[in-house]
Amino acid sequence: SSRGTVLSWKEAHRNDPGIKGLYMYNALPSGAWGDSTFWHPPNDVTEQSPNIFFVYKREPGCSSDSINxxxxDPNYGIIIQNRYSDxxxxxxxxxxxxIGNSTNTDRYQFLLEFALSVIDPCLPANIESENSNLQRINIYPNPSNDIxxxxxxxxxxxxxxxxxxxxSGELIFSESLKDFNGNFNRSIDLxxxxxxxxxxxLNTKDEILNKKLVLEK
Incomplete structure (x- = not known):
């Protein structure tokens, strides 16, 4: 966040295919825009630049607020967005x-969804580890509009x-299985x-597996 985004900006725009996206809080503060002859952040943006997700505490124009x-300022992020558009x-x-009081929850409330959005779409959505004790995990339909x-x-x-x-990390469904063995088949209504x-x-004493559910209505 803040100064950290300045340090990582150029590194993130070196067209490395391993960099899938940038999630930044209070990105590129005013100090990053002081001398455009030395460095101008939009100049690093190319057609190969990764996905970006900017999160700001305040509203656009806050840097010019005479009282506070x-x-x-989100306007700095908007300049980058305009460069993407151009x-x-x-x-x-x-x-x-x-986004309010900018607690850690506020700052990173979109991070998980953003990370999932930039996962390589060629990777199977429901693949399980070869070492997993839970076998042939399948979720269908996925995406779904309800079940x-x-x-x-x-x-x-x-x-x-x-x-x-x-x-946001809020628990909306839970079920516990004791000494379970065999085939599991359950419908979850969202x-x-x-x-x-x-x-x-899916939590066991040996592993934790996370799967993405895409709800589209």
Missing amino acids: PDIH LGIIGKDTLVHS FNIVFNTNTKKDIDLRVHNV SQYSSAIYILQ
Whole structure:
């Protein structure tokens, strides 16, 4: 966040295919814009630049507030967004502002959803580890507009906790299985919730598996 975004900005724009996206809080404060002949952040943006997600505490124009100025102005992020637009980079930039008291929860409330959004789409959504004791995990339909069917099996008795969280970490579903062995098949109804990405978590004493649930209405 803040000065840290200045230090990482150029590194993140060196066209490394391993860099999938940038999530930045209070990005590129006023000090980064002091001498454009020395460095101008938009000049680092190219057509190969990664997805960006900017989060700001205050509203646009806050740096010029005569009573309570703030060096972290969303207008700086908007300049970067305009650069993306000028290059024809569509759908890869997001900016949110005025997020309240900026506790850690506020700052990073969008991080999980952003991270999931930039995962390589070629990776299977429901793949399990070769070393996992939970086998053939399947979630269908996914995306869904209401019901998700969860299927897996295990050939050894174990306690399993199923949990579904929203991207803010709020628990919206849970079920505990004691000494479970065999085939599991359960439907989870998310029809009362809004369209978003949710996380299904399967916990045993040996492992924690996370799966993405995409609710689209």
